[in-house]
Amino acid sequence: MLAKLKIEPIDKKAMEEARKRQNELTKPKGSLGMLEELSIKIAGIKAQPRPKLKDKAIITMAADHGVVEEGVSLYPQEVTRQMVLNFLRGKAAINVLARHVGARVVVVDMGVIGGFSEKGIVCKMIDFGTKNMTKGKAMTREQAIDSIKAGIEVVEEEISKGLDIVCTGDMGIGNTTAASAISAVIMQKEVENVTGRGTGIDDEQLSHKIEVIRRAIEVNQPFEDAIDVLAKVGGFEIGGLAGVILGAAANRIPVVIDGFISTSSALLAVKLKPEVKDYLIASHCSAEPGHKLALNFLKLKPILNLNMRLGEGTGAALALSIIEAATKVLDEMATFEEAGVSKAEK
């Protein structure tokens, strides 16, 4: 599957045209800072000198995690399922923010205990939650591959409906534990440097969480490749989002990465296909300490820094408004010549 997936380099010519236009628009050169960089990057990704972002989707993937039986989260496991129902009713943070920025939310069940008979959810269930990774693999290698495949399918389905940009989002009680484990293994960092408070655990619970992650890594090492990391210490939604990222890049769709969980998916995706990196836009830097390290590792500069740590795609949704603004500036502003404005004197 992954061997067939072809990710082209981004289009330097479109970027050059976009950069040239930015320099001709009625504002001092470079004065819109990161907005200018973003517009040029999107031009390169979409191979369009004046890209437009009309169809926007946030793909929020949910799954359960066997490791919660080790007591790593503040919330009971059933909250994963309850929150998905909240998404389907349009009453969660991600729904509010998606409506605000004019994006659709695509809710995907990647493996939530109990499952769903409700309408409006995409079912790609791999299993009813992963296994407890402190006692062995979280999932089989086949399940890991299936979760990535499912993610590719989901994003390709959205592309068939019309999609100009996609955001990643996650829901899964216990998933910061998996994201920390993935980050520690892939970036070869100490567990304590990539582990945070998740939904809000205290100092004692944090020490315990670090200990749990250390044990999971010890039990499961050595790690062969990115698929092996996903299988041993990952999660179904994390694999699914890695698939979304890969599938989007293969179709020249810019991917707005949400928080720490989504970034752990990006680490896996980049490990699998390094050329995916240029298709990624970091929406924000969350309060999770591992997130900043992972963004540095991926050499991505986050757009927002609002001390958020909710996941669901909320950081990506907010950043979407800034990214869309960047493309509108590039497309809609007048040039010095058109407006009859005098240029700089030297």
Add this chain to the structure above:
Amino acid sequence: MLAKLKIEPIDKKAMEEARKRQNELTKPKGSLGMLEELSIKIAGIKAQPRPKLKDKAIITMAADHGVVEEGVSLYPQEVTRQMVLNFLRGKAAINVLARHVGARVVVVDMGVIGGFSEKGIVCKMIDFGTKNMTKGKAMTREQAIDSIKAGIEVVEEEISKGLDIVCTGDMGIGNTTAASAISAVIMQKEVENVTGRGTGIDDEQLSHKIEVIRRAIEVNQPFEDAIDVLAKVGGFEIGGLAGVILGAAANRIPVVIDGFISTSSALLAVKLKPEVKDYLIASHCSAEPGHKLALNFLKLKPILNLNMRLGEGTGAALALSIIEAATKVLDEMATFEEAGVSKAEK
């Protein structure tokens, strides 16, 4: 005029209710970081526990500066007038961003050389530009007071049309020179620490600009009060925006401060009426070095940090999307009880 202006304290009870609701919404406590703080602040300003931001305006004030004859800017003076015409045609960055966030742009002539016969501009012209502040006062004390009065009138006119939140914006070739001078005097900082490259001057031009500002301060000292600072080293649009800020606060309208110029207006407004401070929201931290110092001085935390330095209200317009998102989260999300989601276990 200012003696009559009454600015009430923000409403602690509405803030308490908003905070309580934030803690009951279906997300870990505090997990939306700055979005939660913003929603609570707006609740306090508007004295509404669930405020809505429907009517949004960006008041962009323009004026010319006599000090440009000292060669402090990269652009010729006529660009002020040309850019105002660009605003009126809806083709400048601020127009694009205002449309994107659903706000109206109110363009105000506070003293642009040549004036305007076009429709769609609010005329509050004090004079055809200030005088060269290196040779004496930029304007008379009466003009300084008139510019503030004009700003109050402009925002009150917008309030009469319906206004839930207002952004400040500026246009005026040479106005970073005035803003640096105001910042140096009010914060008692060295001129070199509050002076930047404006539209993009080089090292040599920057040294010259610093020297010009030092001379302007020396020629005009001592400074009696904020009105005196505005009169001696300010600008008509800077005084006008101070009036917008004061008039908005007096009517419980939150004020989103744009970049360095707008923040110099905020410094003046806070000096005149310290109780205005709680009504201010810092949209972004610009690339101008004095801006960061001024935000620290005002104890304001900027929402965005995108290395922008355009003015016009562009930073404020972008931040408006985040601020509106914050109020929608507070208003539209379900509580744990409504959604039947289990709470944290401890």
